[in-house]
Amino acid sequence: MADAEKVDLNSLVKVREALYRLIISQLYYDGQQTLASSMHQTIKPDPACPPSDRLFRLVLLGLQKEKEASEDRVKTEDTFTSGLDLEFESDMPTVAPEPAAYETCYVTSHKGACRSGCFSPDGQLIATGSVDASIKIIDVDRMLAKKPHEPDMIDASSGHHPVIKTLYDHVDEVTWLEFHPRLPLLASGSRDTNIKIFEYSKSSVKKATTVISDAIPVRCFSFHPSGDYMAVGTDHTAVRVYDIATAQCYVNPFNKEHHTNRVTSTQWSPDARVYVTGSNDGSIKLWDGVSSRCVNTFPNAHDGAGISSVVFSKNGKYVLSSGKDSMVKLWELSTSRCLIAYTGAGIIGKQQHRSRAIFNHTEDFVMLPDEATKSLCSWDARNASRKQLMSLCHNSPVRHIIHSPVTSAFMSCSDDFRARFWVRRAATH
Known part of the structure; x- marks a missing residue:
């Protein structure tokens, strides 16, 4: 059990490092040099992060997948399970009058x-x-x-x-x-x-x-x-x-x-x-x-x-x-x-x-x-x-x-x- 937990923890650390690298690359790509440099000095990624819009493209893809999943969910679920679900979008437009x-x-x-x-x-x-x-x-x-x-x-x-x-x-x-x-x-x-x-x-x-x-x-x-x-x-x-x-x-x-x-x-x-x-x-x-x-x-x-x-x-x-x-x-x-x-x-x-x-x-x-x-x-x-x-x-x-x-x-x-x-x-x- 301890070995399994250690593997999971190592995986989380690697995912977090990859996320930070994507954020720094996106900031450089968007021209936010000051923010990117500050975060680069704090995180100290190795190797260095080149400018890239990969994070932007991944977010676009993820939002599209989330939208499709939400639409499928609405189609397949009945009134019993509809309504408030904060695991999905929290900024969904209201469909009822105030x-x-x-x-x-x-x-x-x-x-x-x-x-x-x-x-x-x-x-x-x-x-x-x-x-x-x-x-x-x-x-x-x-x-x-x-x-x-x-x-x-x-x-x-x-x-x-x-x-x-x-x-x-x-x-x-x-x-x-x-x-x-x-x-x-x-x-x-x-x-x-x-x-x-x-x-x-x-x-x-x-x-x-x-x-x-x-x-x-x-x-x-x-x-x-x-x-x-x-x-x-x-x-x-x-x-x-x-x-x-x-x-x-x-x-x-x-x-x-x-x-x-x-x-x-x-x-x-x-x-x-x-x-x-x-x-x-x-x-x-x-x-x-x-x-x-x-x-x-x-x-x-x-x-x-x-x-x-x-x-x-x-x-x-x-x-x-x-x-x-x-x-x-x-x-x-x-x-x-x-x-x-x-x-x-x-x-x-x-x-x-x-x-x-x-x-x-x-x-x-x-x-x-x-x-x-x-x-x-x-x-x-x-x-x-x-x-x-x-x-x-x-x-x-x-x-x-x-x-x-x-x-x-x-x-x-x-x-x-x-x-x-x-x-x-x-x-x-």
Whole structure:
């Protein structure tokens, strides 16, 4: 093993020497005599480096090969693995409009603060949940069909109202919502300690068909990509994994691997190999998707501040996190390091409430609602450059935002009892 490592090290040294020689030759060729001489004296290559544009030609060839590989990758991969990938070009042009270009298309109201929401996998439906224990299911096409600022006077029973169903089956705040990845089911979690699953496609359904009862208020959950299991975060320190069919619960038996405060966010990776959790203890943890053993921990991920959200990128290579320090960070899982910090949100520093950071549907942009200004902060996902600030038109803090998985649209949920649907109207721009 030691001999193999020595051979590899020698190879790296030779490659590095060759690279330095190419750089010096290119500098001489380009007329940069001072820079070339300075580097020549520092490196002391033997033999001397004559002027040459070989490095320029090699870079051109390499860029062409990289472009071809990237194009082949786009052709062969599906939506499952598209999106952000910093192993390829970091300066790729964005294909989606900036979030600041969106406009309000529809507003719906609850009788209490609206703090949860989700899109269906096909982007056709939105569900919103409230402190008043209600859940609304809203049809996206019907919202788009309404004219901007049109009064919401259509009778819900007429068949044209965007809100197609309102569900009342919890007795406390609805804290989390998620559509099943394969079936027409909607799951909801609540402070009443229950997770309820609704067959929303049946017009007569008013109550849940499946109830998973916990002993602790439910904070968040995430469906396994198969839809057969669910990772659940509660006010307890231990993450639960439930079997949807049997309601059996599995909890990691090793207490030292658990969080030390309540679990605030969780999500399965797209390939289901791992799931990620964030906690009020300030740490982010990765868990094996089969054994539920903790495989990695990012302690003090946001300088000790509580974790507000964790979201996987589509290819599963990165986790986007937000914390109560008003920071958003992108973590590379293969190297266990923070690649990018998105800064500039939160004029008052630490937040009082949790704010969820998300990607847009193409993963060109990162989005975070600012608690103090009630505006939307957004960044270029690849280089963290700040984009235009946009007012979210809410009268109270925005506690939750969700972006469509398929198009330029998102929903903002606020303590002012309202949920606003934002969209880039292609016909008017």
